[in-house]
């Protein structure tokens with residue numbers, strides 16, 4: 001397994017693979033790898049000749065006062081996990097490799113980037129789409145894998161790839177949970193024991209509304225009320241810590257009043273220092 005930080009070197013290496021008609025699969029991450037990330041890597045390993053993982057804590061997707069500095073960075077542990085999964089290359093750039101002095105260019109998917117998490121994290125998705133576009137241009141994968149844990153991010157990236165005619169297949173991958181239901185996230189490391197217990201209310205509320213929908217409830221107000229009831233049944237979670245609860249069209253994230261076919265229920269809440277997101281597709 002190679003670990004390369006220089007974008008030019010990655011680009012040249014991959015061009016070499018392409019000339020040999022190798023299929024390249026790519027998993028962009030911010031590191032602190034867990035089973036959620038590994039599920040993407042394993043899928044890519046099955047489907048490609050070459051698997052490339054990028055590990056880059058992208059400064060421009062963090063707002064002022066967010067956790068850019070605190071974000072876990074565990075290069076050795078991540079490298080060991082990638083090696084075990086038979087990753088061929090880790091792209092491990094420094095911030096100045098991606099954003100050299102005088103950097104000026106950004107890409108933004110309008111509308112989709114301003115709702116839900118975008119309303120609470122100004123500029124976040126502009127930072128995500130910019131870095132993902134750059135990473136795709138450096139790695140040139142045939143397929144890039146994205147987890148549905150970050151549902152809005154997936155929808156935005158899929159839209160960017162369509163709108164900009166990028167020649168890459170974007171594969172959505174299922175959200176991976178701990179056995180007790182908590183959605184896996186690098187940010188779960190911020191939770192102490194009590195907070196971690198409280199965090200289970202997120203998945204519990206989503207599983208409960210899934211049942212209500214299966215039992216015929218179609219009214220979003222009723223379903224949201226149930227999510228609030230469960231979230232606020234704990235000791236730590238207060239209404240002011242809930243950024244949003246949304247019942248939305250899974251294709252375009254439009255808010256739904258009545259559910260006709262499929263929907264996605266998305267929530268974002270603060271527990272202590274951790275901003276947690278979760279969702280369920282129905």
Ligand code: AMP
Nearest residue numbers: 029030031036146147149150175176184
């Ligand atoms: P991150 O390192 O948080 O930027 O995530 C890198 C990729 O892993 C993104 O496509 C995420 O959606 C995906 N991912 C993170 N957590 C999970 C999870 N629990 N299940 C599935 N995919 C995940």
